[in-house]
Amino acid sequence: MIKKRxxxxxAIVFLLLGYFTASQHTQKKAQSSPIQFYNSQLEPTDNIILTSSGNIYSLSAKNASQITKNTNLIEPITIGNNFAGVYKQTNYSSLIEYDSSGKEIKTLFDGNAQKIDNMLWITDPAIDPTQTQIAFVSDQNRLITGLPDNALFLLNLSSGKTSTIALPDHYSGGIAHPVWDMADPTVLLYDYYQYTPNTLEPYSTIMEYDTNTNNSFPLTSSSQNVFQSSLSPDGKHIMYLQRNSNGLDVSLYLADFSNNGITNPVKLASGDYAYPEFSYTLGYIYYLSADANDGYNLFKSKVVKNKLTDVTPLTTGSNLQGNSSYEINEIQP
Amino acid sequence: MPHKEKKKVPLIIRLAVYLIAAVIFFIFGYSFYILTRVQQFVTSSTSPKIAVTPSVNLSSLPNQTNLLLLGSDNDQKFSGNPLTQTMMVVHFDYAKKEIDMFSIPRDLWVRMPSLTSYGKIDQAAEYNGIPSAISVVEQTFGIPIDHYAWVGLYGFIKSIDAVGGVNIDAVHPVLDNAYPTDINSSNPYGIKRLDIQAGMQHMNGEQALEYVRSRHEDLIGDFGRTQRQRQLLLTLKQTLLQSKSSLLDVPAIFDSMKGQIKTDINPLIAMQLATFYITNKGSITQKQYTLTPGEYSQVGNSTDGQSIVIGDATSSSMLVGKIFGSKAAHITYHSLTNEKGIQP
Known part of the structure; x- marks a missing residue:
């Protein structure tokens, strides 16, 4: 028999317990925890340079080392044995070079003009295969032409001089994410943001800049609305992201790349992907991705029959910035 | 006579009954706390209803709910009623299983609540607060507003932070050389430069606010901002559905937003809207509309020199009719025809 008393x-005890538990419960916010590297999962051919919490890290299957400390950097690149990253502050950003021990060497591009009206942004540095010049985007032309959007520039590492190589239309949205073809130093791809003429819908196309002819031409159409391309080490394949019509996520595409442009595209997956990159080991790719409302982590995946398989996290802690690219270099045998 | 022995319930059954009862009463207690907090939140954040004489007689339609979402970005700067720079009607059609989001340009030139003067629609709330904003939407478009929700700067930031931020695809780079720095600042006119790169990224409340609030250096100005606001709303909804936050987090989420949001949506209505969405998730059609320039409106000037958006009576009324029905289309056509105070 169940005793009534x-x-x-x-009933009373658990009713009160429920009430007071609710009143005491504090919200568990999704917070980033210290980054953890699972670098042993990297392909042995690959060295990855990335930033987390403003510091540059170098990862290989054997090692994970922190290069800089308290530097507040994003978008790292390697220059020979040295490193560089974008130092982004309120109102401006600069590109700063560090040696292999993390000691600051010099400022390659200074966006801090002291006066806010003259301050500049630098974004998306990408070093060319010959290691002699850096492609980047910046709004520095606004001081001369009034053009507010990011244009595409080259920084000559010997002379320190910059030159404009592609200009967007006024108020188009501008240029982003230059990518070199490591197999052909005359080919530079970039994203060009615009609006459709009639309905004023934003879109982006992947453009190709030919350093021989100094001409740019589109590789994709406005209806494709694609961005953040990456070329395979042999220059024969391309990955890119396509914005889905739901406005919520993107699709990851793999295609052939040649003088005929982009052909045979296949969709690998849809989700919250950012900055896909090829491994130097055939069949593997890397990308940034996030779970639900968490921040971003780096993942490796195998591509089998046009699907992502063996998805492996290389970092945990959700403290990579989705809008900060990383660089992959080949480890010489 | 032999003593009739009471049949003893096995111990395991008794324990099971106590355990189930304990769980049920714990949930009751917890739910009661949540409901009281939510009810308290709604009560404390609802604006007092102030009668504003509408020029049209509208009644809610069966199987439909119109929710007016309002956002202000100067609520912390100045005293008095803030402008409502964001105005969006979310139309729930339960029978057709449709959710339509109808964005109204902040600079749309309309007749003000006073019924004697004309102005930008975002200025309506200056007359008498939220009731005035509701009244102007109703009289301009013939849309009966069943419920409203208003959020200011801090409420917006706290709402996003409360769910742990959002993963969102910035569909265009956002460069802004004059973004207001009025958050946690004593200077309401301060500015900073803003650079948001395109692509998928995680944004906290302040970053998300920058993304949806910026409108300088954008070819389509306020329309671009409206597109980003709609995108964020969809992302936020998606985030909530996929969120790791549980019912346990609800009181804290409401606590964090207390005083930052004004709404007349009570828990039952919220439950009704949420149930409609969750139970029909796969079959609901969601559409987004705005009075884009060229197609439904044009940019012009008022006689007093303000840059304004002038609605095209024919195309706008057809769009409104498509969403809200023929009565709304009829009222929209008349309200946008022969508007006064516009430079020829």
Whole structure:
């Protein structure tokens, strides 16, 4: 028999317990925890340079080392044995070079003009295969032409001089994410943001800049709305992201790349992907991705029959910035 | 006579009954706390209803709910009623299983609540607060507003932070050389430069606010901002559905937003809207509309020199009719025809 008194007692105790638990419960916010590297999962051919919490890290299957400390950097690149990253502050950003021990060497591009009206942004540095010049985007032309959007520039590492190589239309949205073809130093791809003429919908196309002819031409159409391309080490394949019509996520595409442009595209997956990159080991790719409302982590995946398989996290802690690219270099045998 | 022995319930059954009862009463207690907090939140954040004489007689339609979402970005700067720079009607059609989001340009030139003067629609709330904003939407478009929700700067930031931020694809780079720095600042006119790169990224409340609030250096100005606001709303909804936050987090989420949001949506209505969405998730059609320039409106000037958006009576009324029905289309056509105070 169930005792009435005991039952009432249980009811009251747990009713109150539920009420007070709710009143005491504090919200568990999704917070980033210290980054953890699972670098042993990297392909042995690959060295990855990335930034987390403003510091540059170098990862290989054997090692994970922190290069800089308290530097507040994003978008790292390697220059020979040295490193560089974008130092982004309120109102401006600069590109700063560090040696292999993390000591600051010099400022390659200074966006801090002291006066806010003259301050500049530098974004998306990408070093060419010959290691002699860096492609980047910046709004520095606004001081001369009034053009507010990011244009595409080259920084000559010997002379330190910059030159404009592609200009967007006024108020188009601008240029982003230059990518070199490591197999052909005359080919530079970039994203060009615009609006459709009639409905004023934003879109982006992948453009190709030919350093021989100094001409740019589109590789994709406005209806494709694609961005953040990456070329395979042999220059024969391309990955890129396509914005889905739901406005919520993107699709990851793999295609052939040649003088005929982009052909045979296949969709690998849809989700919250950013900055896909090829491994130097055939069949593997890397990308940034996030779970639900968490921040971003780096993943490796195998591509089998046009699908992502063996998805492996290389970092945990959700403290990579989705809008900060990383660089992959080949480890020489 | 032999004593009739009471049949003893096995111990395991008794324990099971106590355990189930304990769980049920714990949930009751917890739910009661949540409901009281939510009810308290709604009560404390609802604006007092102030009668504003509408020029049209509208009644809610069966199987439909119109929710007016309002956002202000100067609520912390100045005293008095803030402008409502964001105005969006979310139309729930339960029978057709449709959710339509109808964005109204902040600079749309309309007749003000006073019924004697004309102005930008975002200025309506200056007359008498939220009731005035509701009244102007109703009289301009013939849309009966069943419920409203208003959020200011801090409420917006706290709402995003409360769910742990959002993963969102910035569909265009956002460069802004004059973004207001009025958050946690004593200077309401301060500015900073803003650079948001395109692509998928994680944004906290402040970053998300920058993304949806910026409108300088953008070819389509306020329309670009409206597109980004709609995108963020969809992302936020998606985030909530996929969130790791549980019912346990609800009181804290409401606590964090207390005083930052004003709404007349009570828990039952919220439950009704959420149930409609969750139970029909796969079959609901969601559409987004705005009075884009060229197609439904044009940019012009008022006689007093303000840059304004002038609605095209024909195309706008057809769009409104498509979403809200023929009565709304009829009222929209008349309200946008022969508007006064516009430079020829």
């Amino acid at each position: 005991t039952f009432i007692l249980v």
